[in-house]
Amino acid sequence: MxxxxxxxxxxxxxxxxxxxxxxxxxxxxxxxxxxxxxxxxxxVPVTYTEHGVTPDIYGRWRLTHEPVVDIEEVAAEIDPVTARPTGRYTVVYRAGLDPEGDxxxxxxxxxxxxxxxxxxxxxxxxxxxxxxxxxxxxxxxxxxxxxxxxxxxxxxxxxxxxxxxxxxxxxxTVGQPEGIAPHPLDGGQLWWW
Incomplete structure (x- = not known):
């Protein structure tokens, strides 16, 4: 705009x-x-950086924010003591609603x-x-x-x-009052949109 x-x-x-x-x-x-x-x-999409991310068994990233628009950078994390890869990654990505893509x-x-x-x-x-x-x-x-x-x-x-x-x-979003959470099928009235 x-x-x-x-x-x-x-x-x-x-x-x-x-x-x-x-x-x-x-x-x-x-x-x-x-x-x-x-x-x-x-x-509009927002850029996020997440540390300590591991891929799932199919090689997909488990990221906090959705929908993912694109992944901008992936860097292997190095253990500062051993100087070896930790198996975790730092991922920089854009996520959210995309007016250009939709x-x-x-x-x-x-x-x-x-x-x-x-x-x-x-x-x-x-x-x-x-x-x-x-x-x-x-x-x-x-x-x-x-x-x-x-x-x-x-x-x-x-x-x-x-x-x-x-x-x-x-x-x-789904919300529930504080306290012990009942099973969703037991109370019915305690969950709302």
Whole structure:
């Protein structure tokens, strides 16, 4: 997601002025944080380093984070005393949701982040400052007035994606109250999603 992409959605002319770039970047960051909170994981791959990893009998790595996007580096660990290989490895890898590897997910993510960032109050203020732009409308009837901002199709309006459109990529967690854990088939009501 680029600043220019969000600026086009918000009606801000290109090239984006330097004083506006930071606000648009912050709006993109806010939208990505909202997606992260909703999904329960990063919406883009994250790089991890794990030490002491051993391969299984098929040569696959048993890594903590999933799904693994790619393995960047594998280094054999050396015992500092004997200077011999320990049989364990340090693995550097990227894992998580991959908008580049899954085009459907990538399209939904980019669309949601672009619309959310374009409708961020900071970005709307920038768009209001553009000469000739009229984002606010006023209505006065019998001494009563209201001023509102017309937003052209924010998230969830006019076919634009909402956070719920990312539901298929959401990480669900299982929890249980503290104490002695019963067998899942015994209580039934003590486990929830």
């Amino acid at each position: 680029t600043v220019e992409h969000v600026a086009r959605r918000a009606g801000i002319p290109l090239p984006v002025a330097d004083e506006h770039r930071a606000a648009i970047e912050a709006a993109i960051s806010d939208a990505l944080a909202e997606v992260t909170a909703y999904l329960g994981q990063s919406p 085009p459907a997910y990538g399209a939904i993510l980019r669309s949601y982040v672009a619309w959310s960032a374009a409708h961020n109050p900071m970005v709307r203020r920038i768009a209001q400052e553009i000469p000739g732009a009229r984002l606010q409308a006023s209505v006065n009837v019998e001494g009563q007035g209201v001023t509102f901002e017309s937003l052209p199709g924010g998230p969830g309006q006019g076919g634009t994606p909402t956070l719920e459109s990312l539901e298929a990529y959401r990480r669900l």
